[in-house]
Amino acid sequence: MKSRLLTSILAGVAGTLAVASVASAAELTVYTAVEAEDLKKYAAKFNEDYPDIKINWVRDSTGIITAKLLAEKNNPKADIVWGLAATSLMLLGEEGMLEAYSPKGVEKLDPKFRDSANPTKWTGMDAWVASVCYNTVEAKKAGLPVPTSWQDLTKPVYKNQVIMPNPNSSGTGFLDVSSWLQLFGEEGGWKYMDGLHENIARYTHSGSKPCKLAAAGEIPIGISFAFRGAKSKAKGAPLEIIVPTEGVGWDMEATAIIKGTKNLDAAKKLADWSITKKANEMYNKGYAVVAYPGVAKPVKHFPPQIATAMIKNDFAWAAKNRKAILAEWQKRYDSKSDPK
Amino acid sequence: MTDQTLQTRATASAIKPKLSRDDWVMRAFILGIGLWLVVTLLLPLYSMLSKSAQNKDGAFVGLANYIEYFSTPALFHSINNSFFIAIVSTIITISLASVFAFILSRSMIPFKGVFKGIALLPLLAPSLLPGISFVYLFGRQGVLKDWIGDYSIYGPIGIVMGEVFYTFPHALMILIAAFSIADARLYEATVVLRTSRIRTFFTVTLPGIKYGLISAIFVVFTLVITDFGIPKVIGGQYNVLATDIYKQVIGQQNFEMGAVVSVVLLIPAILAFAVDRFVQRKQVAMLTARAVPYEPKPHALLDKIFFVYCCVIGLAIIGIIGMAGYASFVTFWPYNLELSLNNYDFDVMDGGGWSSFYNSLKMAAYTAIFGTVIIFTGAYMVEKAKGFKFMRGIIQFLCMIPMAVPGMVLGLAYIFFFNHPDNPLGIIYGTMPILVIVTIAHFYTVSHLTAMTALKQMDPEFETVSASLKVPFFRTFLKVTVPVCMPAILDISIYLFVNAMTTVSAVIFLYSTDTSLASIAALNMDDAGDVAPAAAMCMVIVATSAGVRVLHALLTRGMARKTQAWRKR
Numbered sequence: 001m002k003s004r005l006l007t008s009i010l011a012g013v014a015g016t017l018a019v020a021s022v023a024s025a026a027e028l029t030v031y032t033a034v035e036a037e038d039l040k041k042y043a044a045k046f047n048e049d050y051p052d053i054k055i056n057w058v059r060d061s062t063g064i065i066t067a068k069l070l071a072e073k074n075n076p077k078a079d080i081v082w083g084l085a086a087t088s089l090m091l092l093g094e095e096g097m098l099e100a101y102s103p104k105g106v107e108k109l110d111p112k113f114r115d116s117a118n119p120t121k122w123t124g125m126d127a128w129v130a131s132v133c134y135n136t137v138e139a140k141k142a143g144l145p146v147p148t149s150w151q152d153l154t155k156p157v158y159k160n161q162v163i164m165p166n167p168n169s170s171g172t173g174f175l176d177v178s179s180w181l182q183l184f185g186e187e188g189g190w191k192y193m194d195g196l197h198e199n200i201a202r203y204t205h206s207g208s209k210p211c212k213l214a215a216a217g218e219i220p221i222g223i224s225f226a227f228r229g230a231k232s233k234a235k236g237a238p239l240e241i242i243v244p245t246e247g248v249g250w251d252m253e254a255t256a257i258i259k260g261t262k263n264l265d266a267a268k269k270l271a272d273w274s275i276t277k278k279a280n281e282m283y284n285k286g287y288a289v290v291a292y293p294g295v296a297k298p299v300k301h302f303p304p305q306i307a308t309a310m311i312k313n314d315f316a317w318a319a320k321n322r323k324a325i326l327a328e329w330q331k332r333y334d335s336k337s338d339p340k
Numbered sequence: 341m342t343d344q345t346l347q348t349r350a351t352a353s354a355i356k357p358k359l360s361r362d363d364w365v366m367r368a369f370i371l372g373i374g375l376w377l378v379v380t381l382l383l384p385l386y387s388m389l390s391k392s393a394q395n396k397d398g399a400f401v402g403l404a405n406y407i408e409y410f411s412t413p414a415l416f417h418s419i420n421n422s423f424f425i426a427i428v429s430t431i432i433t434i435s436l437a438s439v440f441a442f443i444l445s446r447s448m449i450p451f452k453g454v455f456k457g458i459a460l461l462p463l464l465a466p467s468l469l470p471g472i473s474f475v476y477l478f479g480r481q482g483v484l485k486d487w488i489g490d491y492s493i494y495g496p497i498g499i500v501m502g503e504v505f506y507t508f509p510h511a512l513m514i515l516i517a518a519f520s521i522a523d524a525r526l527y528e529a530t531v532v533l534r535t536s537r538i539r540t541f542f543t544v545t546l547p548g549i550k551y552g553l554i555s556a557i558f559v560v561f562t563l564v565i566t567d568f569g570i571p572k573v574i575g576g577q578y579n580v581l582a583t584d585i586y587k588q589v590i591g592q593q594n595f596e597m598g599a600v601v602s603v604v605l606l607i608p609a610i611l612a613f614a615v616d617r618f619v620q621r622k623q624v625a626m627l628t629a630r631a632v633p634y635e636p637k638p639h640a641l642l643d644k645i646f647f648v649y650c651c652v653i654g655l656a657i658i659g660i661i662g663m664a665g666y667a668s669f670v671t672f673w674p675y676n677l678e679l680s681l682n683n684y685d686f687d688v689m690d691g692g693g694w695s696s697f698y699n700s701l702k703m704a705a706y707t708a709i710f711g712t713v714i715i716f717t718g719a720y721m722v723e724k725a726k727g728f729k730f731m732r733g734i735i736q737f738l739c740m741i742p743m744a745v746p747g748m749v750l751g752l753a754y755i756f757f758f759n760h761p762d763n764p765l766g767i768i769y770g771t772m773p774i775l776v777i778v779t780i781a782h783f784y785t786v787s788h789l790t791a792m793t794a795l796k797q798m799d800p801e802f803e804t805v806s807a808s809l810k811v812p813f814f815r816t817f818l819k820v821t822v823p824v825c826m827p828a829i830l831d832i833s834i835y836l837f838v839n840a841m842t843t844v845s846a847v848i849f850l851y852s853t854d855t856s857l858a859s860i861a862a863l864n865m866d867d868a869g870d871v872a873p874a875a876a877m878c879m880v881i882v883a884t885s886a887g888v889r890v891l892h893a894l895l896t897r898g899m900a901r902k903t904q905a906w907r908k909r
Contacts, residue, residue, distance in 0.1 A: 036690040058853040061690070061868065067593045074761040077770060077852075137675070138480075169591025202494055202576040205591065205867050208690075212869025217481045217674055236672060326592070334414040334579070 027054045028266050031069060033062045034083035034253065035231075038286060042082075045282050046273055053266050061206055062088060062171040069258075073097060079261040080270055082125075085171040086254040089122040090319040098122065099257040099264070103271040113252060113291035122256040123275050126287035129250040129306050130176050131226040132242040133211040138220040147221070150180065150244040154195035162199045163210040164223035168326050168334070171251060172207025172225050177329060178318040179249025179311055190332070197333050215239055227286055230301035243303045247311040252291070253283075359727075362813045366725040373718040374731060377738040379765070380781045384753035385745065391756050392599035405600045415584060415597075419604065422581040425496060426565040426608075429503035433511050433560050436504065438553065440653055441515035442545075443646040446522075448638040450647070456516075458654040460509045461661060464885035466842040466859040468866065469878040470502040471573030473664040475871055481674040483663070494576030502570035505660055507563045511556045518552020523631040551619050558616040562609050566746035568845045573866055581605040582845070585748045589849065599756070602749040613744035661882065668876035683876040690868045692853075692861030697880055700858035703775050704840035708833040711780040711787065716829055719791035720817060724803055743785035747845025754778050755849050770852035782846045783839050787832045794828030795821070826899050834892045838885045 034042065036059060043055045058078065060068065066088040069078060073095060081089065092098055093115075102119040113124030132153070134146065144161060147153050153162055165173035181189035201219055204210055210222030211229050215237035229241040255274040257267045273279055280292035288302040289310070298304055318325075359367075395401045410416050440459060444452050462470070477484045478493040491497055522545070530540045546553075568582040575583060581601055589598035667673060671680045687693040718739070722732050742750070758769045768774045798821065806816040822829065844859045851860055862877035 036693070037688045056854075059690075060853065061864070063591050067590050070593045071595070071755060071759060075759060075766065166587075166591070169587060201492070204869075205572075205587075206869065209867065209869035212871075216672075216869075216871065218475070218479055236676065238675065330412075330414045 026052045026266060027056060028079045028263055028270060029056050029058060029077060030270070031058045031065050031078040031081045032083040033060065033065050033085070042282065045278070046270065049273060050269055053269060063169050066091065069097065070095070076258050076260055078258045079263045080255070080257050080267040082255045082270065082274055083253045086122060086124060086252045086315060087174070087319050087322070088171065089254050089256045090315065092256070093121045097259055099259045099261070101257055101268060101271060103268070103275050105272070105275060109275055109291045110293050122254045123271070124252040124254045124291040125274065126283040126291060127250045127252050127289035127310065128287065129226045129289065129310055130172065130179065130248040131224060131229050131303065131306070132244060133214040133222040133224050133229045133232070134240040134242050135214045135217055135220050135238055136240055137238045138217045142220055144220055146240070147242060148245055150192065150246050153199060153221070154192065158199045158221065160199065160201045161219065162196070162221045162223065163201050163213055163219045164203060165207040165210060166203040166205060167329055169205045170207040173203070174322070174326070175249040175251045176223060177325060179247070179313065181325065182311060182314060183246050190328070194332070203333070226288070226302055226306055230299060233301040241301065241303050243306050243309045248306070248309050250310045250313055362807070363726060366721055366813065367728055369717065370721045370725055370728060370731055370735065373714070373721060374735050374738070376714065377735065380777050381738065381741055384750070384757035387756035387760070388599050388602060388749065388753035391596060392603050394596060396596065405596050409597065409600045409604070415601070418579045418581050418584050421578060422565050425499050425503065425580060426561050429500045429507065429564045430557055430560045432500065433504045433507045434553070434557055436653065437508055437511035437556070438515050439649065441512055441519050443650060445516055445519035446634070446636045447643055447646050448636050449643050449650065455650045455654055458657055459512050461657055462505055463509050464838060464842070464889065465661065465882045466844055466862060466878055467502070467506045467567055467569030468573045468844065468863055468874070469664055469882070470505040470660055471498065471570045472866060472871060472875045472878060473660045474498050474501060474574055476663050476667040476673070492576065494574055495578045498574035499571050499578065502574060503564045503567060505657065506567065506570060507560045510563060511560050514552055514556040514559060515549065518549040522548050522634040524634040525632050527634060551622055554619045555616050558612040562612045565608055566605065566748070566845070568748055569863065572863065582746065582748055585752065586848070589752060598752055602752055605746055606749055609746055610744045617740070664875040665879050667872055668879050670872065673872055683872045686861065686873065686877065689865050689870050689873045691864035691870070692856035696856040696861040697858040697877070699772070699855050700841055700881070701884070703772060703779065703857060704837045706772070706776045707779045707840040708837040710776060711783070711836040712829055712833040714780065715784060715787045715832060716791045716825070719788055719795055720821060723792060723795040739788040740785055742781055742783070747782050747843060748848070750778060750782055751846040751849040770855070772855050774850055775847050775855055775857070778846045778850055779840045779843060780836070782843065783836055787835060790828055790832050790835070791825070794825040798824060827896060830892060830896055830899065834889065837888055841881050841885050
């Protein structure tokens with residue numbers, strides 16, 4: 001009697017908890033870090049060609065989506081990732097979480113924008129490029145000259161006037177650090193960051209925050225990425241988007257199918273579509289540099305010279321040394337807390 | 341099992357050889373509640389502890405993670421920071437709140453009810469609200485930024501100010517309770533003995549509130565050291581334990597280190613909790629039956645000073661909430677001060693959109709309903725069941741644990757436990773039910789204590805009489821116990837509802853995009869730099885909690901007339 005009652009109670013509890021989570025064949029769970037305001041547009045464009053595949057977005061910032069995917073490694077919930085940093089996807093690839101599949105037409109993409117392996121594990125969409133957001137109103141108030149290079153930012157005049165993302169949590173922060181190490185060499189890169197650290201007011205968790213803070217006048221200079229700067233400028237912020245002369249680091253948003261998905265066919269269709277010319281034209285609405293050659297048109301408020309300023313980024317090197325770089329960064333800069 | 345329990349068992353069975361049907365059912369319920377607590381609390385915590393002693397591949401590595409933690413200055417410095425913040429905030433909050441509580445319970449200033457209402461307002465807001473508000477008050481573009489001179493609000497100053505705002509009502513409620521149990525006879529004695537006011541304060545007033553004061557100190561300390569929202573929003577480079585857990589887990593996907601920091605954070609929280617429990621047990625005997633309630637007398641000058649003090653604190657609280665409210669309507673701070681509803685257009689913001697608010701409403705409603713049923717039933721079984729003492733003792737102990745477990749720690753523990761591939765309960769991972777369950781577990785203790793207090797006031801004769809009339813216990817439970825305890829039940833449900841609306845810490849690791857919550861959306865919007873929309877989302881939460889509170893007050897009044905008439909003669 002006791003046990004029967006117990007089982008019935010448990011069954012009742014389990015009954016209340018159980019939530020139908022079975023997806024039909026034409027539904028895809030898509031993990032993404034694409035900006036929220038673009039998601040509806042992306043799904044609608046895709047559905048023009050594949051009306052019977054429903055996209056269920058799971059959207060969060062790069063770090064969180066990556067953490068989520070890793071946490072779910074043994075028990076994946078995503079069918080496909082559409083729009084996540086390539087370095088994150090490489091990390092997942094190392095963990096053996098990605099399905100090797102070359103989408104139709106992959107050879108048309110700029111080789112920079114696709115996995116070198118054959119078949120490919122991931123394919124690029126667009127480049128997401130570091131930039132400096134410079135608030136002209138606040139800079140004038142503080143009497144700051146316009147910086148033109150990364151080295152300029154280490155000048156004493158900018159003390160406590162610069163914010164950048166923490167590379168340990170932000171993909172943008174990491175691409176900055178990795179680009180400085182590639183530009184200035186290992187030793188020179190760390191020396192540069194030592195100098196920059198003197199001027200940094202604080203490090204933020206997210207990569208878009210420095211630019212939004214600059215846009216709101218909370219800081220004159222935010223190290224962020226060009227896309228964010230262009231968006232804020234479009235909203236009327238007194239911003240100048242500066243592309244430092246030494247060259248800028250970048251990462252790309254990319255697509256990959258998660259190994260073990262139950263909806264492989266639909267996922268392949270989305271992967272195929274994600275590299276079409278049409279899709280790239282769609283990415284080009286926000287991003288000036290896209291994976292499909294010859295598609296890119298200038299984007300309003302985007303610095304025109306940005307494509308040429310992109311450094312020759314060694315993603316394999318960055319992915320391989322990521323852990324060591326972040327540990328070193330944390331040792332140097334994270335332990336130092338403001339005395340004030 | 342000790343001999344004594346065996347003996348009691350033996351005697352019990354000697355008197356009553358056969359357990360009745362009611363007894364069996366009650367025992368089944370007790371086991372059910374026990375199982376619930378084990379699954380939603382004990383097992384997750386155990387998974388977390390074991391995770392802290394594993395490497396990335398899940399192999400046992402003993403204390404290796406702890407050694408790594410304590411050899412990384414960036415990490416263990418946070419212990420100092422956390423303690424520093426907690427101690428400073430506790431001193432300030434307790435000083436401010438004890439004076440406020442003293443005034444409300446021992447003076448004759450006007451508008452006491454209004455002041456108390458204002459002072460409790462921070463309870464309705466998520467803890468990130470003060471952080472956001474301080475950005476607008478004291479940030480670079482802040483309206484009052486001259487007040488803090490060259491110091492930066494992003495750091496310890498901002499955190500401490502935010503924590504004081506957030507913990508003030510918690511301290512105040514405990515201290516008001518402590519002040520109001522004074523025995524007027526002692527004060528009459530001081531008057532007769534012509535003791536000076538100051539001496540009276542130190543020899544009568546202070547010893548009288550001693551236990552309440554200690555309890556308030558530890559409650560505030562625990563709240564501050566485990567809080568995540570304020571340091572996240574305004575902490576800048578100042579790392580504390582709670583934000584470290586978040587950084588390790590979300591920023592670096594280092595779950596093992598997250599577990600280590602969680603254990604480190606768990607220790608002071610448990611210690612503070614243990615002291616608090618110990619002290620509370622002593623307080624019970626304070627008020628004797630012969631005590632006479634203290635009645636404050638007017639004092640012209642002091643009452644004026646007190647009134648000004650209350651006005652200052654009240655204005656500060658309203659100012660902080662008001663600033664966030666104002667900023668949420670400003671189109672583009674500080675360059676376009678035109679008022680608009682743009683920041684409330686959550687659907688185009690990164691973070692969750694309006695759907696996260698509806699999720700929050702749903703989550704809070706489910707938590708209030710299921711939580712109240714589970715917790716009240718559990719408390720009833722623990723209090724009213726006969727025999728089975730050992731099991732009831734264990735459950736009583738389990739019910740106390742959540743108070744000592746920081747929300748972030750509980751949330752992380754849930755990931756480890758519920759997302760384990762071998763766990764059949766894994767189906768709830770990433771769904772609404774897991775959010776409801778974790779929230780119930782997180783706020784279990786206070787609700788349980790409220791229920792216990794109400795149940796203890798009920799005469800056990802009810803059960804005896806119904807038993808002798810052969811009325812099944814659940815009928816007594818539904819027809820007598822529940823109506824009589826209705827005020828307490830409503831209190832529990834409102835407590836659960838408001839906390840479910842405002843909580844961030846436990847759910848931050850557990851939400852999925854379909855089940856994003858309003859408070860998390862606010863946090864993520866702030867994280868992405870959308871500070872004004874974050875303020876807007878906080879205001880939506882405040883308005884909702886306030887609305888529900890008002891509804892609750894009306895309901896209680898109506899209900900009281902119906903169910904509590906028996907209390908009057």
